[in-house]
Amino acid sequence: MIKFSEKQLRIPKLMRPVYLVTVGMSKFDRAFPETRTEELCVDALTAAADFVNMTPSELKQYIHTCYYGHFADHFGDQLLGEAVVHDRLGLDPLGNIGVKTGGATGGSTMWEAVKAVASGYSDCALALGWERMDEVPTDEGNHLISCAADKDWETPLGHIYTGYYAVMAQRYWKIFGKEEDSFRNTMAEIAVKNRGYARMNPHAHGPMKITVEDVIKSPIVAYPLRTLDCCLMSVGSACGIVCDEKTAYEITDKPLRIYIAAGSHTLRVADRRDMKIPLLPNEKPNQYDNLGKKFPGGDRYPGFTSFLAARISAYYAYHMSGVVDPTEDLDIVELHDAFTISDIQTYEDIGIRPYGEGRNYIESGDAYVVNPHTKKPGKLPSNPCGGLIGCMHAVGATGLMQIAEIGYHIWNRWDEIHESEEKWNSFGRKKPKDWTSLQVKGAKRGLAISHAGVGSHVTCTILMNPNNLIKED
Amino acid sequence: MPKVEEEKGFVEILNSRYKLRGLFHIIEANQPIYNKDTGKLAGVTNPRDVTYIHSYGGEAIFFESLSKGKLMASRCDNEKCESKGSIYEPFRIFCPDCLRKNTIVDITEKAQKTAKIHSFIITHRSGAFNILPKPIKFINVEFDEEVVTILMSVLVVGEPEIGKRIIPIFRIKSPTYTIMDLMFVVKGTTESELPEKFSF
Ligand SMILES: [Zn+2]
Numbered sequence: 001m002i003k004f005s006e007k008q009l010r011i012p013k014l015m016r017p018v019y020l021v022t023v024g025m026s027k028f029d030r031a032f033p034e035t036r037t038e039e040l041c042v043d044a045l046t047a048a049a050d051f052v053n054m055t056p057s058e059l060k061q062y063i064h065t066c067y068y069g070h071f072a073d074h075f076g077d078q079l080l081g082e083a084v085v086h087d088r089l090g091l092d093p094l095g096n097i098g099v100k101t102g103g104a105t106g107g108s109t110m111w112e113a114v115k116a117v118a119s120g121y122s123d124c125a126l127a128l129g130w131e132r133m134d135e136v137p138t139d140e141g142n143h144l145i146s147c148a149a150d151k152d153w154e155t156p157l158g159h160i161y162t163g164y165y166a167v168m169a170q171r172y173w174k175i176f177g178k179e180e181d182s183f184r185n186t187m188a189e190i191a192v193k194n195r196g197y198a199r200m201n202p203h204a205h206g207p208m209k210i211t212v213e214d215v216i217k218s219p220i221v222a223y224p225l226r227t228l229d230c231c232l233m234s235v236g237s238a239c240g241i242v243c244d245e246k247t248a249y250e251i252t253d254k255p256l257r258i259y260i261a262a263g264s265h266t267l268r269v270a271d272r273r274d275m276k277i278p279l280l281p282n283e284k285p286n287q288y289d290n291l292g293k294k295f296p297g298g299d300r301y302p303g304f305t306s307f308l309a310a311r312i313s314a315y316y317a318y319h320m321s322g323v324v325d326p327t328e329d330l331d332i333v334e335l336h337d338a339f340t341i342s343d344i345q346t347y348e349d350i351g352i353r354p355y356g357e358g359r360n361y362i363e364s365g366d367a368y369v370v371n372p373h374t375k376k377p378g379k380l381p382s383n384p385c386g387g388l389i390g391c392m393h394a395v396g397a398t399g400l401m402q403i404a405e406i407g408y409h410i411w412n413r414w415d416e417i418h419e420s421e422e423k424w425n426s427f428g429r430k431k432p433k434d435w436t437s438l439q440v441k442g443a444k445r446g447l448a449i450s451h452a453g454v455g456s457h458v459t460c461t462i463l464m465n466p467n468n469l470i471k472e473d
Numbered sequence: 474m475p476k477v478e479e480e481k482g483f484v485e486i487l488n489s490r491y492k493l494r495g496l497f498h499i500i501e502a503n504q505p506i507y508n509k510d511t512g513k514l515a516g517v518t519n520p521r522d523v524t525y526i527h528s529y530g531g532e533a534i535f536f537e538s539l540s541k542g543k544l545m546a547s548r549c550d551n552e553k554c555e556s557k558g559s560i561y562e563p564f565r566i567f568c569p570d571c572l573r574k575n576t577i578v579d580i581t582e583k584a585q586k587t588a589k590i591h592s593f594i595i596t597h598r599s600g601a602f603n604i605l606p607k608p609i610k611f612i613n614v615e616f617d618e619e620v621v622t623i624l625m626s627v628l629v630v631g632e633p634e635i636g637k638r639i640i641p642i643f644r645i646k647s648p649t650y651t652i653m654d655l656m657f658v659v660k661g662t663t664e665s666e667l668p669e670k671f672s673f
Contacts, residue, residue, distance in 0.1 A: 002570070003555075139600055142600030144600075152536075152652060158596075159600030162596060163594060167612075221598060222595065271563065
């Protein structure tokens with residue numbers, strides 16, 4: 001049984017308020033055989049400048065330090081790729097640093113940028129991320145990804161990361177899903193929802209109009225996970241710029257307050273030791289005393305069925321921002337749906353539903369922009385951009401894309417980014433005839449989870465309209 | 474295509490320095506990448522043949538023991554540590570709590586008597602350099618309560634199921650000195666059913 005000290009559980013404090021002023025992203029795709037990574041990064045920063053009606057040179061005048069998220073530089077045979085991008089963005093002589101935390105790289109990059117502004121070191125910081133996984137043969141790519149596991153204890157076993165990851169899905173499926181067809185359907189609903197939402201997103205790499213049946217009949221990757229349960233592997237770039245209050249209002253009259261926190265857990269799932277469940281503000285002591293009775297085998301925490309890093313990042317971020325119940329206090333979330341089943345695990349880890357009841361978030365219709373049962377707005381829509389399953393997973397950019405998407409909703413500018421016929425055409429994509437706005441109406445607060453691999457790193461970002469803060473500074 | 478003997482690289486340690494012998498990379502010319510539709514150059518290939526040299530450090534005893542049919546783990550014996558008595562498999566050189574060096578313990582018998590499947594996955598997918606036959610049956614192995622972690626391995630005889638009792642097997646003949654020298658089979662498997670080069 002491991003324990004955490006009070007000092008370790010201290011609520012993080014930003015020394016001054018930090019604001020997100022603008023965001024941008026490139027097109028996302030499986031491969032860009034005729035585009036350099038730097039070109040995609042320039043696209044993302046240019047989009048961020050456009051978003052606040054500035055030229056890139058005008059916007060760059062404000063930037064003081066730069067944080068670059070790029071996970072897998074062994075794919076590119078290029079160390080210091082950050083320096084390449086920094087130079088091509090024309091940001092010398094500013095201090096810059098690379099951030100690498102697997103799938104959470106995008107979120108971690110923003111974490112660094114926010115702390116730089118909060119501390120007073122910078123008044124304006126750029127967080128920009130990208131990933132490039134299309135420049136090696138697929139099986140070598142699988143090997144390179146498997147290097148994110150332990151190279152002595154895991155990687156030699158098949159050189160396939162899915163193998164190390166999916167054992168967790170199996171355990172959740174058996175214990176909390178009880179191997180029920182109804183649970184299998186709920187998993188499939190997530191894939192249908194997110195791929196369907198991606199159809200409305202010109203940036204998205206994996207839009208599909210599919211049914212639950214299609215998901216359940218798709219080829220098995222590692223039972224119970226099937227092809228359509230799994231996220232994409234993408235190339236692209238995304239960014240966000242954060243400022244102190246004064247600078248924020250010089251750039252835009254509508255900056256958003258940003259809070260962010262990070263958590264971690266063992267690189268090898270093998271090393272997870274048993275512990276008591278750390279509670280979120282909407283949970284009660286003893287709430288989980290019967291968990292093992294209700295779900296035999298579910299009493300080991302986090303075991304293989306939960307992500308401690310996600311829980312701890314939410315614990316810090318909720319207390320920082322005043323969020324008590326995410327379903328009540330937030331209007332929109334972008335979650336790290338690497339797999340349909342891990343998406344359900346995350347609902348529990350971040351307190352959208354209690355442990356053991358994650359599936360209800362989908363089944364109730366709360367997770368939809370329009371609740372399929374009531375035809376009314378869903379209580380807490382998740383992943384209207386399509387998520388990792390439908391939009392993209394360009395590792396270093398993913399967390400920043402999610403933050404950008406939450407921003408678009410709160411700024412009430414989601415349509416502007418996703419509707420323009422011109423953008424669809426410039427990306428060489430056909431806007432669907434039934435294109436529908438997925439703008440969450442009246443969104444004031446949102447959350448994004450950025451998550452690495454088997455759960456080694458997770459960040460929780462919370463954005464709020466400054467007029468709708470929960471907690472006084 | 475596997476390299477022939479003359480194309481391989483070997484490493485030894487002499488006077489605390491790595492001594493290399495043999496070939497460590499074979500140069501292969503790069504090739505242009507053309508867009509067939511436009512006829513224009515888009516990029517180039519960059520073939521690389523790299524051999525990493527890696528120290529097991531304090532975990533070497535674990536990998537060497539596999540080749541002798543022994544499963545070694547480590548235990549914190551620090552009287553003042555809250556985790557005293559915890560056994561780690563994967564083997565940890567240091568206790569994660571007190572950071573004192575753990576005691577090396579032989580858990581071969583414990584594994585034979587208590588190992589069971591905590592979770593598993595069967596997959597037909599693999600990455601480059603994989604040499605396991607497919608489908609691969611990944612398993613996570615729990616031991617008795619003293620062992621506080623859950624080892625990842627593969628099941629090579631029998632079908633995986635949560636809670637199923639399993640037995641470790643070791644590649645004693647021509648070992649690879651990697652985690653691939655340890656695999657598991659379901660309890661009741663006979664010696665003749667074991668993969669080539671493996672024994673109980
Ligand atoms: Zn200790």
